[in-house]
Amino acid sequence: MTSFEKFRQQLAAGEVRDLAQVTIPEKAKSKQGQRSGIVTRAIAVAIDISVTIVVMLTNYGLLWLFLLLIAPIHLFEMPDASWFFFAGFVLLWAYWTAAWALSGRTLGNHLMGLQVVDYKGKRLSWPLSALRSIFSMVFPIGLIWVVVSPTNRSLQDTILRTSVVHNWSVTLNDPFVRE
Amino acid sequence: MTTPGEQPDEGTGQEVVLVVNQVPSAGATNPISELVGLAAGLVGAVASVIDQTVIAGVNAALDRVVPIAVNVVVDRIDLTKIVLERVDIDAIVARANMDKIIDRVPMVEIANYIIDEIDLPKIIRESTGGIAVDAVNAARLQSLSLDEFINKIADSIIFRRKGRKVESPAGAYSEGDV
Numbered sequence: 050m051t052s053f054e055k056f057r058q059q060l061a062a063g064e065v066r067d068l069a070q071v072t073i074p075e076k077a078k079s080k081q082g083q084r085s086g087i088v089t090r091a092i093a094v095a096i097d098i099s100v101t102i103v104v105m106l107t108n109y110g111l112l113w114l115f116l117l118l119i120a121p122i123h124l125f126e127m128p129d130a131s132w133f134f135f136a137g138f139v140l141l142w143a144y145w146t147a148a149w150a151l152s153g154r155t156l157g158n159h160l161m162g163l164q165v166v167d168y169k170g171k172r173l174s175w176p177l178s179a180l181r182s183i184f185s186m187v188f189p190i191g192l193i194w195v196v197v198s199p200t201n202r203s204l205q206d207t208i209l210r211t212s213v214v215h216n217w218s219v220t221l222n223d224p225f226v227r228e
Numbered sequence: 229m230t231t232p233g234e235q236p237d238e239g240t241g242q243e244v245v246l247v248v249n250q251v252p253s254a255g256a257t258n259p260i261s262e263l264v265g266l267a268a269g270l271v272g273a274v275a276s277v278i279d280q281t282v283i284a285g286v287n288a289a290l291d292r293v294v295p296i297a298v299n300v301v302v303d304r305i306d307l308t309k310i311v312l313e314r315v316d317i318d319a320i321v322a323r324a325n326m327d328k329i330i331d332r333v334p335m336v337e338i339a340n341y342i343i344d345e346i347d348l349p350k351i352i353r354e355s356t357g358g359i360a361v362d363a364v365n366a367a368r369l370q371s372l373s374l375d376e377f378i379n380k381i382a383d384s385i386i387f388r389r390k391g392r393k394v395e396s397p398a399g400a401y402s403e404g405d406v
Contacts, residue, residue, distance in 0.1 A: 162368045
């Protein structure tokens with residue numbers, strides 16, 4: 050049992066565990082801060098790509114509506130599939146770069162409780178984030194390396210010295226917030 | 229009866245006669261019993277006087293002396309220690325009526341104080357986070373166990389026995405909070 054006085058002393062001494070840990074299931078508490086495995090990361094990537102596809106389709110629909118309003122429909126042609134693919138590629142690249150450099154989490158990361166950190170456990174710099182983002186997209190198969198890597202790192206992580214770690218509590222205990 | 233000192237006035241030749249009422253004779257009441265009664269009354273009066281003055285005096289003296297004496301005694305002994313050694317405090321507490329005590333304790337204020345101290349709103353905020361937290365946690369736990377399952381299979385295929393080194397990079401969680 051902890052009295053208020055004792056609790057305040059511990060709080061002042063920085064001995065109190067992150068209170069948000071209370072909300073993390075017991076089984077997952079020991080996993081916090083450890084590098085994630087392939088399934089979690091693959092699901093996070095799948096969510097990100099799904100989000101990108103939904104955004105692209107929405108943009109396409111809006112563009113179609115807009116052209117329908119200002120021009121006869123027979124003048125509107127669907128963009129080339131390669132252009133569509135390219136636009137999605139750029140969007141995903143920008144999204145991943147910004148998300149990793151700003152908070153370390155994309156939407157998929159957030160849902161799966163993951164965070165991308167550099168070799169010091171800190172926030173990725175913008176160039177590093179952009180590099181990792183483009184690397185992940187041109188060589189997605191590098192993610193498979195997580196299965197055999199002794200440190201749960203993808204090929205991109207191994208080369209760029211980054212890590213994807215479990216961090217289920219969003220604000221507290223966040224290295225980026227403490228900076 | 230004439231008093232011996234009163235001589236007859238020879239010049240006038242008249243006689244003055246003094247008449248004195250006769251003292252009640254002793255035969256009507258016993259003088260001894262009267263004396264005893266008087267003495268008893270006197271003793272009673274004296275006793276009550278003594279009773280009031282002396283006892284009041286003694287009481288006043290005790291009122292002054294006893295507190296000083298007790299203080300001196302109490303100053304010389306460690307009452308707390310004696311109580312701790314000789315009194316079964318648990319038994320006293322066990323007999324205390326807790327309901328009455330709790331009735332007087334400001335429970336709501338204490339509850340609010342606890343909520344403030346542990347910052348309950350923050351915990352709730354972070355635990356819910358705008359998403360159905362149970363579903364999210366379930367999905368995360370599922371993928372976590374799948375991760376471990378796949379890692380185990382992969383490790384056994386490539387004959388890795390040391391296990392994986394998955395600790396966080398230096399600095400991320402090393403500041404005493406995990």
